[in-house]
Amino acid sequence: MIWSKEESLSHDEMSALQSKRLQDTVSKVYAKVPFYKRKFDELGIKPQDIKTIADVAKLPFTKKQDLRDNYPFGLFAVDNSELIRIHSSSGTTGKPTVVGYTRSDIDIWAEGVARVLTMGGITKDDTVHVAYGYGLFTGGLGLHDGATKVGATVVPSSGGFTSRQAMLLKDFGATALACTPTFAMHILETALREGYEPKKDFKLKAGFFGAEPTSRGLKDELAKGLNISYHDIYGLSEIIGPGVAGNCKHSKDLHIFEDHFYPEIIDPQTLEVLPYGEKGELVITSLTKQALPIIRYRTGDVTILNPQICECGRTQVRMKNIMGRVDDMLIVNGVNVFPSQVEHVLSNIDEITLNYQIIVDKKGYLDKLEVMVEVTEDMPMDSIGALEMVQKKIQSELLSNLYIHANVKLVEPRTIERSQGKAVRVVDKRSLK
Ligand SMILES: [Zn+2]
The missing domain is CATH 3.30.300.30 (ANL, C-terminal domain)
Structure with a gap:
């Protein structure tokens, strides 16, 4: 099953939709966000110069530092009355990066997560155990809202308390687990040590894991140990949170929801846009976000884009699992x-x-x-x-x-x-x- 029709538009339909949405986004940030007005003016760009999605390459980049410099709400494009949620990144030093959401943003975010859950076969008949941390971190509430949108039963377990996680997985009969891969492994090991037989005692059929780089070996071990199909869920709070991309059952590469998040690959040194198939830094422009629209955000993540149509029927471009960080982080x-x-x-x-x-x-x-x-x-x-x-x-x-x-x-x-x-x-x- 495919969650929304935008996931399988033809190339021309997708381009037309993206072009329209980019124009709206550019007009909005130019009018509402002084940071972008200044940047556009420096480059001599007016909103009316942006006619098609290809014109995105004319626009300036946004970096994590720009969010920090405008801490906390300087890049927001809406008034406080329209905001319904704030999240922030987990920086280890200094100020965090702060992101805001309108009701429409929360809906789009939940839709992205719902699309990934659907790729793993999750429907309203399922129970999703969310063991990502709840709070300012986008993992917990992101998966929560997505699973709610699908109509599944959510177990908002949050992180920690590993023994209790194993007990609840058995007693509540969750059919899906969402958390970081290392925490999933921790739950699996704890369950085994405490005498559970995960394949028999748990009813899991799919897992949705993200927020950290993960080796193929760990993924395979989790898939086998928990008897699940393993799904990567990619995202970052600056773009929206988890649910920017995820992998279906036919591909290990992740479909990017490019009707909302337009991806480019650039050479991080020259900043030139690279063609599909070449490795470089992933750059994303939000096309529908209201509270914090973001233009050409440099994710710092290194990957490759693959435009081939997938066996699953989705036409949206796929990205390889993140291969590393541009800045050697x-x-x-x-x-x-x-x-x-x-x-x-x-x-x-x-x-x-x-x-x-x-x-x-x-x-x-x-x-x-x-x-x-x-x-x-x-x-x-x-x-x-x-x-x-x-x-x-x-x-x-x-x-x-x-x-x-x-x-x-x-x-x-x-x-x-x-x-x-x-x-x-x-x-x-x-x-x-
Ligand atoms: Zn697919």
Whole structure:
């Protein structure tokens, strides 16, 4: 089943719809959002210059920093009386990015999620156990509203309390589970340890997972362990939340709901638009959002677009699973870590140099982060007490500044391999195939 007719429009029908919606969006942001008026004026663009969807390439980009600079509501295009919800991203430092929704935005968001749930065969006869966190994070309420739109019974379990999650899955007989993949694995492992037989005791048939990069191995293990079809659900709060894209049963690539969210792939260095099939940064323009319309948002996610019509009958373009982050951002156990932030912490510690390497690996299903760093020439390597003190100091600084637990390894000067005189800063051993 396909949730809405827009998912299988012909190319021409889709282009016409997108063109009309882009014109409306551009007129709106030009009139209502001073940030966009200024940017358009700088480029000499007037709303009437935008006639078809192809003209999107003339428009300026929006970056995460633009949302921060206009914190909290500076990019909103509606009055407070029209807003019905606020969400925000989970930044580790500084101000979060804030997003707002009108009633129509919440409907569109719920529709995106409903489309993905429908791809997994979910109908009003199903029960959806939502174990994403509820709150400012868009996961919990996003899946909640989408499942409600489908007419399914929602179990708003939220995160945490793993033993109870397993108990409720059995007792309430949920047929779908929605949460982060690592939390799903945690529930599965806990259930097994506590003597459940998930394939028999649970009635699950589909799972909807997102919000973190996930290896194919973990996906397969979850699909097998819980006896479900595995569905990726992609989204980001700046665009709307989860429900921007999802995969059907015929494809591992995700259909993007391009009647609402127009995707482009750009070269992150030259900012040129790349043709379908080429790898680059995903850029999305919202076409129907009211409270926070967003023009050419640079997601920082690296992927490839595939326009081939899918066996499922949907015509909407598909994207490959996110292959990485443009800015080398590391996601360690769900926490964003920038190498530059680690470097900043290290730079405040006297006994070490800035020759360091961040090594990320997996231990079980958890990420393990190690910071290997060279000490200064006058650090006594034979004094275990002194080394331990420095190690503890670095660990506690990383924890209090970046909220990350790291194993710190101190090594002698000139131990860390350099390639062409420059140290390799990040070694990510996690396989993301
Ligand atoms: Zn499909």
